[in-house]
Amino acid sequence: MMRTRALSLLFLPFSLLVQAGSEKIDSPRDAFFGEALFYASQDEWFDAISRLDTELKLHHGVDEPQLDQLHYYVNDAEFSVGDFELSYRVHRQAGRAIKAVIEGNVEPEVRNEAIYRLAKIYFQKEQNLNAFHAIERVEGDLPEGLEDDLDYLKGQIYMVNGRFEAAEKIFKSLSGSDEYEGYAGFNQGLSQIAQGSVKAAGLTLDSVGRLNSDDRAVLAMKDRANLTLGSRLMDAGEPQAATQFLERVRLDGPYSNRALLGLGWASASFDDYEKALVPWTILSQRHVTDPAVQNALLGVPYAYGKLGLFGKAALGYGHALSMMNAELDRLDASIASIREGNFLEALVREEIKLDRNWVIKLRELPETPETYYLMDLMASHDFQSSLQNYFDLEQLRKKLERWVDDYAAFEDVIDLRRRYYEPLLPAIDEQFRKLDSLINLRLEQRDRIDRRLQAMLVAPRPDFLATSQERLMMRAIEAAESTDVARSEDGQRRINRLKGVLTWQWETEYHERLTTTFEHLIELDKDIARLNEIYNSFVRTRQAATQSYQGYDQQITHMRQKTERAQATVKTLMLRQGRMLEMMAIDELQKRSQQLEVAQVKARFALAESYDRATMKKSGISSEGMAQQDKPSSEPPTPDQRTPDQRSPGLQQEDAVQPDAAQSDADKLNKPQPDSAKPAAAEVESPITEPPLVEPTQAAAAERGVL
Template sequence: MRKSTSVLRYFLMLAAVVVISVDAKEKPKTSVADLRYGVALYHYYQQDYIAALAELMVADTRDGIQGHGDNPELIAGGVSLAFGMQHHAEAVFNHILQDERRPQSVRDAAWFYLGKLHYTRGDWVAAEQSFARVSSEFKPSLRAQMQALKINIRIRNKNYADLALNNIDAGELRAWSPYTFYNLGAAHARDGNFASAQKFFSELAEIDVVENPQRRKEQWALQDKAYTAIGYSYLAEKKYAAAIREFTKVRLDGVFANQALLGYGWAAVAQEEYDEALRPWQLLRSRSLMYPAVQESLLALPYAYEKLGAQGEAVNAYQAAEELLAREIQLIRDMRATLTEGELLTLIGSEPLSAEEAKKVLRPEAAQDGALTAVVTDDGQNWLKLDSTSIIKTRSVYLNELFAKNAFQTAVLDLRDLLRLQILLQNWLPKLDAYRELLLQKQGNRERQEQQLAQHSASQQEQKLQAERAAIARQLEQISSSENYMALADDETRALYVRIERGQQTIVRMKAAGQDTSELETRAKMFGGILLWRAAQEYPARLAAQQTELKAIDASLAQIAKTRQHIEEITATSMDIQPTLARLQVLQKDVSMHLENTDQLIAQQSGLLRQQVDRQLAAHEKRLNNYLAQAHLAVARLYDAELRRQPE
């Protein structure tokens, strides 16, 4: 379980850790000073990392987040790094480091994650330089990870000869010490320095097992791997008894039991203890043929029979191996034919299963004739979880090695994201069409409304009412200023008063002719006074009625003005529909183009995945064919030897 490639990803849930580390001296906050930061944290703790990052980036384009120091930038950089947005993460960290006024804890975090960024890119020199800028006050847990990364860089640079157990501080490495010991042991073993390799492997094997169940299981597996590696190093040194001693320390139910059993058998054969070799190889023979160690045992077991002189058992074992190998080769060919690009797309685009559901589907006893079963799980839906889980899992040993690779899992995540994007774009095309139809319908409704309003001659009505209103207003002003009660009298009173006025004119003419008009003047004056009195009594009510009518005209004019303004607004907004329609047309072209590009990328990515799967299965098929050829030759050789012994 080497961590040289996965060591970077183990702590990608970094944002919360960074916040704690850089604010260790501050009192815990019980509320957020900026609502946008609170929203980003909400999405972050809901594991909705894209929404959290988007909230931070939107806030940054405005006036930033106030009241939380450097935390938002560190979170944005960390999440960006975890999601593979390396350029954005690098820009964030460099921005932090350019400001010399930043606290040392913030600068330490930025240098550390910038170093990890260089590490992922394979720029070992830049990574070392960044790590060297981190102070000794950096958070111990993250500093332990950094020390492990620095040792990995030295291993890659072939500069680890001086790294001995006595100058490595396991306490400083903390939880990373088992992986560091294994990586150093493996490096020495590759160089043929088995003595040094055995020291590191032995140190790893002697580490006390932790109480945490998940860590305990991982540590047991790592120790099994160490025992197996020590055993094979002794085997290379021809120290067979010591090799067997180490192989027997490996748990029989562990993932490295098959390799240990195979090595145990070959160590016994090297000592010509063929009976002893049969024990582990017969146990291997009973296990699933999908494992390479079990496949090799199919030929190793009859070889031991041959050495024991049991030629009949050897022939039978070789023939049984032929049958089993041929069946397994056919199984792989069927898998290669089944796992087409379409099947892979269907699998990757399917609904994810929970961890418990996936465990039930993938359990060994659920397998039928070794058929492939692979599922997409919901515990690997985001990049931040790739340190401990996989998005796609399989029970097939032939594909386990491929599926366990970070590059394959990343490619699956990329393809899954592309499939989601494809669905999103496919859904947007009809939405844009519907939006366009709505705008066209809205434009048609507005045009019809304009025509209807024009037919009502709103402008002519307004002009006519304005003229009437002006006339009434002038009349009322004259009547009110002169207190002309008779102007507002009823028709009968005005008609009588007109007759009185004509009578007075007649009296004037009669008087001028020398006639006596005193009685007529008295009567005319009396009747005129009565009529004026009657008009004066009704004057206030009639004046109020006229003013009410004037107000009604004003209300009608206001409504007409409002209608005219509405017409103008309709006309103005109708002009905005055309630019929107043009923009919609551009968007439709963009979406179609993006959909076409996405389709091409999906085809390309699925093709690459299919090639990886087929190459992996082809490699297994080739190895099985080699074993099958060896079994054929062994059977032919034994038959030939038997024929030679028979008398002519």
């Protein structure tokens, strides 16, 4: 959002209000700020931050920053750095940058936007109280376009701080917002549930569940609201009412598997196993890695068993067993593959990330079977942030590697320049010194002429403007005065006449000559200006020549050391982060293996029992008699109850208040099963006693099945 704002600010053509002082300034945009935004628009945060940071450093280093173009955008630039840092997930640094803006002398809109960003950082880092205190500081005008974002964040923060009533009001006020269509309603419903207003929550979630939209994220929210309502009703023992909501969930959406499973259970709760077979059969044909599908694989033969079709049930259990065996083998292979490092190698493959849905592509790679199972894990916040860290570290590793080569190239350039300039410069300097003294002499001459002409404006001296020929003539006349010619009266008269002619010319032509002389001086000044230009250019070039190879050695050595230290740190962190990702992935796969093993045991047991029943039925023993013979196993094992994987990422906060989802299958098997015709709603979705928070991006990602 802030990026958008920065862009919009930057490109208001020449009419931007800025905070340089409090003046209104029309100014062209700063090209390097624009360049940073070019990178930011492509999510290349490192380059965006680095470019803008460099520009800000240059700006703060110049003698007259007010003459720099960035002067007009400096606050926005500082702010954008914080924004980009946030996107690059260097939250601590971003927090510092944003706090500096808040404490600076800025307009209320800018300050409020900074507060919004800060509160968001706290919220993302689960510092809920800090987030609350931050968001409460918003006062005065809000930046245009940020109102809904701010309200939505405020609602979320209120929820995590237990202020459900206030949160409900905020989400209600956002009901007309295009951007938060679906999300606000869903969170409003959760706020109402948290307050115990179950009926109102039902109405709210129902309205979300009826939304009309083409937006896939909104459709995902719609599904989620229906699934939540359905699961709550199932839990409340109202499967009939739950059915209508579960049926609203799209068959190709991210929540469809859980809805289909729940629909089957809803029908089963009325002993309508034929109807239950419909959703379960659909579900059982989906990919077996999903726990809901595993449940359906057991659910289908279970329903057949209930319908007395024991032979078909036995075949169904057999099919489930073979599917599970195959998947277990695949899981073992995946775990081995991860341990061999293939998972991390696959993750950093560049060609995959060129595709927007690269995670989907990843799961299609034949050589990385492990990735197939990790879609849910990849959608989790912890895994995502760890994965992103791994990508970032990989990017840093490549950059640092390239920089080390750059330093070597810089040193080569410097060495070449040194070898070129050092032999040349002494001779050039010598020649320059000579020219320099000549130039100084000429400049002094010019100044003397200028002073004399200025004086002549006050005290005219026509003789100063005599031509060289006139001077020679005057000199000859004066020389004649000291000869015998001047002693005669006639000679003296002639000399005087000649003098008079010259003096007449000087006096009568004085003004004209003075003007011409000034014009010549102006022409001379032009030449002198050109001379000065050449002189300065030479000085600059001379300085540049020296500066092109002097004074870099220490800096490059220092930077190389820092780069090498950073390389070592990145290497260590990559190993640790990679190991952590592998551990998370293996853990996930092992959980799935364990679930499958449990289901496998059940399927084996059920298979045996179905065969027994089928055999007994064939030999004419009634099911009643059968039940009397073997009472404890009179009910075939039901499909698994709710497993952690069934829950959506956004609902994971429920874990704290729900009966442990992994109150596991073992317990269920050890205890007598509840009436299998009365399924627990938890199979579909647990009641929400603590509200989950819904981020648009999460739901969108869940919808697309990508990160």
